[in-house]
Amino acid sequence: MTRIFDFNLVHRDGDARVGRILTSHGVVETPVFMPVGTQATVKAMTPEELTQIGSTMILANTYHLHLRPGEQVVHAAGGLHSFMNWNGAILTDSGGFQVYSLAQTRKITEDGVQFQSHIDGSRHFFTPERAIEIQRALGPDIMMAFDECPPVESSREYLQQANERTIRWARRCRDALQEGDPTLFGIVQGGLHKDLRAKCAEALVELDLPGYALGGLQLGEDKDQFLEMVSHTTPLLPSDKPRYLMGVGTPLDFLETVERGVDMFDCVMPTRAGRNALLFTRCGRMNIRKAEFTNDMKPVDPECGCYTCQNYSRAYLRHLFVAQEILAARLATTHNLFFFIDLMARIREAIRSGVFQQFKREFLTRYLNPNSGAPHTTPATCCRRSRNERPVFDLTNETPSCE
Amino acid sequence: MTRIFDFNLVHRDGDARVGRILTSHGVVETPVFMPVGTQATVKAMTPEELTQIGSTMILANTYHLHLRPGEQVVHAAGGLHSFMNWNGAILTDSGGFQVYSLAQTRKITEDGVQFQSHIDGSRHFFTPERAIEIQRALGPDIMMAFDECPPVESSREYLQQANERTIRWARRCRDALQEGDPTLFGIVQGGLHKDLRAKCAEALVELDLPGYALGGLQLGEDKDQFLEMVSHTTPLLPSDKPRYLMGVGTPLDFLETVERGVDMFDCVMPTRAGRNALLFTRCGRMNIRKAEFTNDMKPVDPECGCYTCQNYSRAYLRHLFVAQEILAARLATTHNLFFFIDLMARIREAIRSGVFQQFKREFLTRYLNPNSGAPHTTPATCCRRSRNERPVFDLTNETPSCE
Numbered sequence: 001m002t003r004i005f006d007f008n009l010v011h012r013d014g015d016a017r018v019g020r021i022l023t024s025h026g027v028v029e030t031p032v033f034m035p036v037g038t039q040a041t042v043k044a045m046t047p048e049e050l051t052q053i054g055s056t057m058i059l060a061n062t063y064h065l066h067l068r069p070g071e072q073v074v075h076a077a078g079g080l081h082s083f084m085n086w087n088g089a090i091l092t093d094s095g096g097f098q099v100y101s102l103a104q105t106r107k108i109t110e111d112g113v114q115f116q117s118h119i120d121g122s123r124h125f126f127t128p129e130r131a132i133e134i135q136r137a138l139g140p141d142i143m144m145a146f147d148e149c150p151p152v153e154s155s156r157e158y159l160q161q162a163n164e165r166t167i168r169w170a171r172r173c174r175d176a177l178q179e180g181d182p183t184l185f186g187i188v189q190g191g192l193h194k195d196l197r198a199k200c201a202e203a204l205v206e207l208d209l210p211g212y213a214l215g216g217l218q219l220g221e222d223k224d225q226f227l228e229m230v231s232h233t234t235p236l237l238p239s240d241k242p243r244y245l246m247g248v249g250t251p252l253d254f255l256e257t258v259e260r261g262v263d264m265f266d267c268v269m270p271t272r273a274g275r276n277a278l279l280f281t282r283c284g285r286m287n288i289r290k291a292e293f294t295n296d297m298k299p300v301d302p303e304c305g306c307y308t309c310q311n312y313s314r315a316y317l318r319h320l321f322v323a324q325e326i327l328a329a330r331l332a333t334t335h336n337l338f339f340f341i342d343l344m345a346r347i348r349e350a351i352r353s354g355v356f357q358q359f360k361r362e363f364l365t366r367y368l369n370p371n372s373g374a375p376h377t378t379p380a381t382c383c384r385r386s387r388n389e390r391p392v393f394d395l396t397n398e399t400p401s402c403e
Numbered sequence: 404m405t406r407i408f409d410f411n412l413v414h415r416d417g418d419a420r421v422g423r424i425l426t427s428h429g430v431v432e433t434p435v436f437m438p439v440g441t442q443a444t445v446k447a448m449t450p451e452e453l454t455q456i457g458s459t460m461i462l463a464n465t466y467h468l469h470l471r472p473g474e475q476v477v478h479a480a481g482g483l484h485s486f487m488n489w490n491g492a493i494l495t496d497s498g499g500f501q502v503y504s505l506a507q508t509r510k511i512t513e514d515g516v517q518f519q520s521h522i523d524g525s526r527h528f529f530t531p532e533r534a535i536e537i538q539r540a541l542g543p544d545i546m547m548a549f550d551e552c553p554p555v556e557s558s559r560e561y562l563q564q565a566n567e568r569t570i571r572w573a574r575r576c577r578d579a580l581q582e583g584d585p586t587l588f589g590i591v592q593g594g595l596h597k598d599l600r601a602k603c604a605e606a607l608v609e610l611d612l613p614g615y616a617l618g619g620l621q622l623g624e625d626k627d628q629f630l631e632m633v634s635h636t637t638p639l640l641p642s643d644k645p646r647y648l649m650g651v652g653t654p655l656d657f658l659e660t661v662e663r664g665v666d667m668f669d670c671v672m673p674t675r676a677g678r679n680a681l682l683f684t685r686c687g688r689m690n691i692r693k694a695e696f697t698n699d700m701k702p703v704d705p706e707c708g709c710y711t712c713q714n715y716s717r718a719y720l721r722h723l724f725v726a727q728e729i730l731a732a733r734l735a736t737t738h739n740l741f742f743f744i745d746l747m748a749r750i751r752e753a754i755r756s757g758v759f760q761q762f763k764r765e766f767l768t769r770y771l772n773p774n775s776g777a778p779h780t781t782p783a784t785c786c787r788r789s790r791n792e793r794p795v796f797d798l799t800n801e802t803p804s805c806e
Contacts, residue, residue, distance in 0.1 A: 040722065044729040069697065069722040076698055077718060085714045294472065295479055311488045315480060319443065319472040326447040329729055 003141070005183040005210055007242050013356040015234070015261040018348045021057075021242055023089040023141040023183075025081060028056045030242060030263035031254070031347055033340045034091060036271060038064050040074065040084040043271050044326075044333040047086040053306065053338040054345060057089035057141075059266040062134055063098035066124070067117050071137035079139025090140040091266075092182075093246070094131045094173075096147045097215070108148065110165065128172035136181055143182040144213065145173040147189055152219045159191040167203040174207050185211040185244060192225055194232050201236035212237045213244040214262070218253075227256055234261040251280065251343055251367060255360045258347055270336035275329045277321045280339040284367055288332070293318040306338035307331075408544070408586040408613055410645050416759040418637070418664040421751045424460075424645055426492040426544040426586075428484060431459045433645060433666035434657070434750055436743045437494060439674060441467050443477065443487040446674050447729075447736040450489040456709065456741040457748060460492035460544075462669040465537055466501035469527070470520050474540035482542025493543040494669075495585075496649070497534045497576075499550045500618070511551065513568065531575035539584055546585040547616065548576040550592055555622045562594040570606040577610050588614040588647060595628055597635050604639035615640045616647040617665075621656075630659055637664040654683065654746055654770060658763045661750055673739035678732045680724045683742040687770055691735070696721040709741035710734075 006022040021028040035042045035050060038061040042050060050058065060080055065071060077083035080090050099106055103115035103124075112127030126134075131146035146169050148162040166189045173184060186204035190196030204212060214233055217226055230245065237243055244264035245257055254265060270280065277289045281301035286293075288300065299309035300317065308317070308331040320328035343363075350359035409425040424431040438445045438453060441464040445453060453461065463483055468474060480486035483493050502509055506518035506527075515530030534549035549572050551565040569592045576587060589607035593599030607615060617636055620629055633648065640646055647667035648660055657668060673683065680692040684704035689696075691703065702712035703720065711720070711734040723731035746766075753762035 039726040039728055040719075041726075041728050041730045044733075046730065046733070064726075068726055069718070073698055073718055073722070077700055077716060083716075083719055085719075295476055297480055313480060313486075315472070315476055316443075316486055316488075319476070323442040323467075323471055325442055325444050326729060326732055327444045327449065330447075330449070330733075 003180060003182065005141070007211070007240070009240065011352045013351040013354050014259065016258050016347075016351045016356045017239075017261060017263060018351045019242065019263055021089070023057075025087055025089045025141055026056055028089050029345075029348055031258045031344050032057055032264050033254070033344045034059045034264065034266040035337055035341075036061075036266055036268045037084070037086075037090075039068065040065060040080060042333075042337075043275065044329045045271075045337070047084065047088075049307075049334060050086070050337070051088065053334065054341045055088065055337065057091060058086065059091050059093065060138065060140065061095070061098060062092050062131065062138065062143075063095035063102065065092075065138060066095060066134050067119055067122075071134045075137040075139070079137075081139065089142070091142040091185075091244075091264075092135050092138055092140040092144065094135065094144040094146040094187075095126055096131070096144075096187075097149050097247070099126055100149050100151075108165075110168075112146075113148075128169040129176045132173050132176040132181070132184075136178070140182050142211065143184055145170040145184060145186045145209075147187040147215060149189060149216045149219075150191065152191060152216070152221055154191065156191075156193060159193060159196060163190050163196045163200050167200055170204055170207060170209075174209065183210045185209060185213050185242075187213045187215040187246070188233055188237070189216045191216060192221055192229060194229075197229060197233050198236055201233060205236070205238060209241075211242040211244060213246050213264075215246050217245065218248050227260070230257050230260045230262065251340070252364065254343065254347065255364065258351075259356065259360065270340045271333050274332035274334075274336040277328070277332065279317075279332060280336050282363075282366055288314060288317045289321050290318070300335055301339070304335065304339065305342070306335050308335040308338075406544070406583060406585065410614065410643070412643060414755045416754040416757050417662065419661050419750075419754050419759045420642075420664060420666060421754045422645065422666055424492070426460075428490055428492045428544055429459055431492050432748075432751060434661045434747050435460055435667050436657070436747045437462045437667065437669040438740055438744075439464075439669055439671045440487070440489075440493075442471065443468060443483060445736075445740075446678065447732045448674075448740070450487065450491075452710075452737065453489070453740070454491065456737065457744045458491065458740065460494060461489065462494050462496065463541065463543065464498070464501060465495050465534065465541065465546075466498035466505065468495075468541060469498060469537050470522055470525075474537045478540040478542070482540075484542065492545070494545040494588075494647075494667075495538050495541055495543040495547065497538065497547040497549040497590075498529055499534070499547075499590075500552050500650070502529055503552050503554075511568075513571075515549075516551075531572040532579045535576050535579040535584070535587075539581070543585050545614065546587055548573040548587060548589045548612075550590040550618055552592060552619045552622075553594065555594060555619070555624055557594065559594075559596060562596060562599060566593050566599045566603050570603055573607055573610060573612075577612065586613050588612060588616050588645075590616045590618040590649070591636055591640070592619045594619060595624055595632060597632075600632060600636050601639055604636060608639070608641060612644075614645040614647060616649050616667075618649045620648065621651050630663070633660050633663045633665065654743070655767065657746065657750065658767065661754075662759065662763065673743045674736050677735035677737075677739040680731070680735065682720075682735060683739050685766075685769055691717060691720045692724050693721070703738055704742070707738065707742065708745070709738050711738040711741075 004024045009019045011018040019030040034057050037058045074083045099113050099115050102118045106113050106115035114125045128146040135143035147166040150162045170186045186209045188200045190200045242263045245262045249267050279286050279288050279300050293314040296314040350356045407427045412422045414421040422433040437460050440461045477486045502516050502518050505521045509518035517528045531549040538546035550569040553565045573589045589612045591603045593603045645666045648665045682689050682691050682703050696717040699717040753759045
């Protein structure tokens with residue numbers, strides 16, 4: 001099979017860019033948000049529903065699929081697209097992040113990482129070559145280099161060693177490529193150290209890969225540090241290749257980092273928050289379980305065009321969550337993913353029209369302060385949001401980049 | 404609002420009948436299987452998906468909706484159809500069965516039943532008039548009389564008292580009707596005593612209700628007793644009115660009781676079994692979790708036209724169940740409901756063509772014995788079925804007629 005991959009920049013507005021990734025499974029307009037389909041399914045959704053809300057590319061997790069059902073099953077089915085009935089583009093991560101964040105008793109050597117499955121304790125050994133081999137069997141459109149993603153609090157000495165290993169491993173991934181393989185992206189690591197980030201970016205750019213990711217961010221650093229690292233790193237990457245900010249993020253993160261030249265995102269936020277009754281609206285987030293919605297017959301977001309908002313009331317959604325119905329997870333996931341994907345479409349439109357800054361300002365005015373009297377905010381359309389709202393789900397046992 | 408209700412018999416083949424129920428929410432062809440939407444949602448399904456698989460009428464549970472979200476919320480939304488976005492027909496039960504099977508510390512008097520919610524222990528009092536009032540607020544197309552459904556092992560003396568109370572309560576339900584109310588069906592009780600069944604049927608027929616149900620069956624009696632009660636009771640009911648066998652059943656039950664003149668069915672079987680990985684096929688049931696399906700790229704039932712069988716393999720479904728994905732429940736529910744509803748369509752077609760007996764024989768030959776060499780059974784299309792298969796879900800804490 002000959003694989004198609006190309007990236008074209010179409011518009012710029014400051015450092016914000018609109019581009020088009022051409023794949024064997026369709027055109028992906030960037031900036032793009034990729035829903036997370038960890039176990040070869042975006043939780044609660046069918047592929048047709050993803051297409052309907054405008055999704056063109058999803059992510060799947062190599063670590064999880066290697067453990068369950070095993071890449072040989074997916075390969076026997078004809079690859080991920082066929083196995084899960086998704087005809088859009090797919091990006092697989094390399095398994096690296098989960099090996100460090102989820103697996104048990106891992107041991108890192110120059111050759112690779114030995115670890116135990118978080119499911120059954122079985123022993124596995126990932127090397128750069130093995131990560132490529134597994135991803136090849138899964139058959140995505142884009143695959144990621146096998147990297148090391150150390151904890152943010154690691155010593156500079158350790159971060160430096162890990163960074164150099166990540167560079168050597170990226171080269172081994174590139175050297176392991178065979179004809180017809182998915183397109184390989186590299187991952188820039190380096191913690192919060194600008195020189196390490198620069199060194200990693202420089203070395204990866206030398207490999208002349210078709211795309212580059214920023215890894216190891218939003219793992220505990222504060223927002224300023226996070227944005228500083230993005231601002232520092234994106235200019236070090238070729239402007240004619242897509243830039244992928246892994247595991248990020250929120251509407252606010254998108255606006256701030258698209259502004260800094262990022263093209264691709266994935267995050268469990270909309271799906272996981274949705275399953276936990278937390279809904280995104282133009283006026284901020286709402287916890288739909290709250291008693292105040294018991295008799296509220298308005299849609300979640302009166303301006304939203306999604307299936308959920310077109311057909312169901314807040315009262316019905318609240319009832320479904322209280323009654324613990326599967327349809328609650330479905331309708332909330334549909335709405336949140338639509339909100340994220342629609343936001344990206346609006347961002348692209350703003351960049352095309354050269355009004356990104358204005359769009360960002362107006363969106364955030366309303367999103368962060370629903371009662372500010374911003375241009376589009378009227379009492380009839382504004383969704384309530386509690387200032388003391390806390391997420392109702394517990395992330396402590398979960399990793400941010402897999403579902 | 405003027406409510407439409409009419410029933411016409413269209414074909415007969417022996418005692419098996421094809422009919423048409425005309426409601427304000429469309430035509431329902433009988434025999435009909437009604438998916439169970441206990442809490443104003445058929446678990447895991449959207450209304451559009453129900454329509455797509457051919458569902459024309461669903462059931463909702465008065466007891467559950469009274470407790471959560473409360474009939475006043477549903478009424479404020481414009482009734483059940485509007486609240487849950489379902490434009491087909493709806494039948495609500497009276498809450499009777501759940502009050503006896505699910506609620507705590509119930510006390511039955513001539514006036515009604517006092518009970519405590521199984522959710523929070525709150526106290527409630529249902530009378531025949533109150534059951535009508537609640538159902539009126541829910542706004543279905545058909546509502547059920549409030550009955551008493553005693554345990555099958557009750558003494559004859561108690562069953563007789565309960566039976567007479569059920570008759571008096573049915574009259575009180577009829578007397579409580581107001582103009583524009585949903586169509587009221589009566590429920591024939593009487594345990595396994597033919598004389599009590601006859602007495603109840605006779606008294607309810609005197610009320611000249613638009614339809615009649617058989618209640619209190621399949622609660623522990625053996626198959627022969629069950630079928631004998633159906634055979635005994637259906638001839639006592641007017642042939643020009645629909646007959647509804649409550650909480651039943653399996654494909655085998657449908658064939659046996661349609662043959663005895665039953666028109667309407669509801670059961671949690673396809674939905675609940677589906678969520679627990681038990682799938683119905685032309686060649687019997689299969690537990691899709693089994694390891695033998697790990698690499699099985701065939702559809703669940705190669706002859707099935709449902710969304711699941713048209714798009715996914717047994718291997719993928721098995722993976723989704725093992726990985727505990729919501730999509731597993733969706734795809735399995737879709738398949739099982741399609742199988743039940745499609746079976747009813749095939750039964751109606753057989754009755755219309757005057758070949759019901761032949762259809763029943765051929766269906767059961769294959770369904771009960773996949774390796775029998777029956778006309779339509781070939782190795783390529785036959786689904787495996789273990790003889791020692793047990794349901795993987797536990798019904799002990801659940802009632803058979805609500806989800």
